[in-house]
Amino acid sequence: MTTSLSRPPVLEEPGSIRGRRTRFLKFFSRDLCTACTFAAVFFLLFAGAAYLVLKHRLPGHRANPKALITLHSFVPPLPEFRDVVGIFEPHQTITRALAKQGLSIAMVNQIIDSARQVYNLAKVKAGQQYWVCFNRNGDFRNFRYPVDEERYLTVYHDGAQDRLVAVMKNFSYETRVEPVSAVIEGSLFASILHIGEKDQLALDLADIFGSDIDFYTDIQNGDSFKVLVEKKYLNGQFAKYGAILAAAFTNKQKLLTGFRFEDENGKPAYYGPDGKSLKKSFLKSPLKFARITSRFSLARVHPILKVLRPHLGVDYAAQVGTPVQAVGSGVVTGAGYSGGNGNMVRIRHEGGFDTMYLHLSRIAVRSGARVSQGQVIGYVGSSGLSTGPHLDFRVLRHGKPVDPLKVIFPPGPPVPSNRFDDFAALREKLNGQLRITNYEVRRIP
Numbered sequence: 001m002t003t004s005l006s007r008p009p010v011l012e013e014p015g016s017i018r019g020r021r022t023r024f025l026k027f028f029s030r031d032l033c034t035a036c037t038f039a040a041v042f043f044l045l046f047a048g049a050a051y052l053v054l055k056h057r058l059p060g061h062r063a064n065p066k067a068l069i070t071l072h073s074f075v076p077p078l079p080e081f082r083d084v085v086g087i088f089e090p091h092q093t094i095t096r097a098l099a100k101q102g103l104s105i106a107m108v109n110q111i112i113d114s115a116r117q118v119y120n121l122a123k124v125k126a127g128q129q130y131w132v133c134f135n136r137n138g139d140f141r142n143f144r145y146p147v148d149e150e151r152y153l154t155v156y157h158d159g160a161q162d163r164l165v166a167v168m169k170n171f172s173y174e175t176r177v178e179p180v181s182a183v184i185e186g187s188l189f190a191s192i193l194h195i196g197e198k199d200q201l202a203l204d205l206a207d208i209f210g211s212d213i214d215f216y217t218d219i220q221n222g223d224s225f226k227v228l229v230e231k232k233y234l235n236g237q238f239a240k241y242g243a244i245l246a247a248a249f250t251n252k253q254k255l256l257t258g259f260r261f262e263d264e265n266g267k268p269a270y271y272g273p274d275g276k277s278l279k280k281s282f283l284k285s286p287l288k289f290a291r292i293t294s295r296f297s298l299a300r301v302h303p304i305l306k307v308l309r310p311h312l313g314v315d316y317a318a319q320v321g322t323p324v325q326a327v328g329s330g331v332v333t334g335a336g337y338s339g340g341n342g343n344m345v346r347i348r349h350e351g352g353f354d355t356m357y358l359h360l361s362r363i364a365v366r367s368g369a370r371v372s373q374g375q376v377i378g379y380v381g382s383s384g385l386s387t388g389p390h391l392d393f394r395v396l397r398h399g400k401p402v403d404p405l406k407v408i409f410p411p412g413p414p415v416p417s418n419r420f421d422d423f424a425a426l427r428e429k430l431n432g433q434l435r436i437t438n439y440e441v442r443r444i445p
Helices: 017-057 094-100 105-115 188-194 199-209 417-434
Strands: 081-087 129-135 140-146 151-158 163-170 174-183 224-234 237-251 254-262 268-271 291-294 297-301 308-311 314-317 323-325 330-337 343-348 353-363 376-380 390-397 400-402
Touching: 094 105, 105 151, 105 163, 174 188, 174 417, 188 199, 199 224, 199 237, 199 254, 224 417, 237 417, 254 417, 330 353, 343 376
Parallel strands: none
Antiparallel strands: 081 129, 129 140, 140 151, 151 163, 174 224, 224 237, 237 254, 254 268, 291 314, 297 308, 314 390, 323 376, 330 343, 343 353, 353 376, 353 390, 390 400
């Protein structure tokens, strides 16, 4: 009997090299199948995605932009232009200002030369803003400078012709007509600022009623005003006032009303409801807002000489440099230093009137020049025999001194009779918005 001998099974020790290799092969065989499965699934997904992309790009098929998400969707775009705002400093030239913003001297010279035919940039004003615009590469695009309240200069780079072009443009104001009213407490300036308006409105009111009201000595608490004024807006923000179209002022319980009306030549003026001019041949004061410190007198003790002598004018206290205006149109017959009177201007007017303005710090007119009512002829000072800054204002009629506060000056010309109907129609339209009902209308004969 033959006995078959078989090889005994080999027992592998767990820590032996052979045992570790066996387990690795079993693990690898099992994970290889898993990896192959994942690879197949990934390949199918990739192929499907590629098919969809190609399908969207086939001619005749419109891709859905919302389905395509790119990196640019998450990165904000760079601004196309960059504006730099600067302010001209005292004694700063255009060259220094723009060089400070990074422009080369050569580029600044090109800007100046290009603007020369439109505006002289040597006249830039200290405190005025300007704008320089650059593209995203830092190259110059344009320069903008407000010349006045109505216009601004722009110098821009014309890419098509590769040159700089200078143009004067008008601001695009939006004009709104709005009512403004207030009861006066303290002063006209303070009352206007209290209701959120600007002090320019007070100056404009003084221009309209300056022949009838001295806005420093005549104003009382409880006085009131109502105006219909143009307000100009730029980019939605209030920029400045336009014309006052209609105004009513109650002073010492007396109502004064004025309507703006243009003559046949387009020159505007203010008239009462009856067509009489609000502006008389003389203003009531040479200063819009000032305090009277000494009145007309035939016997006053001189503050410096300490002797009794006439004071043939009215003294107005004001700060040095306050503008002094001609109270009426006329011809300058004297402008210069006059001993104790200091710097003085004398003007001859129609009707035999002369006016004199004493102790000025500076004179703004020359002898022989023709001046208009309201024109600045000098500035308050303390020249000559003077104890402090003030204006000594005098009026002569046919060579004799008269009290400036008591002279009744003739009114200006009224609305021409052939245009009164046009004025009346405008008056009713404006008054419908101003809503002043208690004025008296008497047509000029």
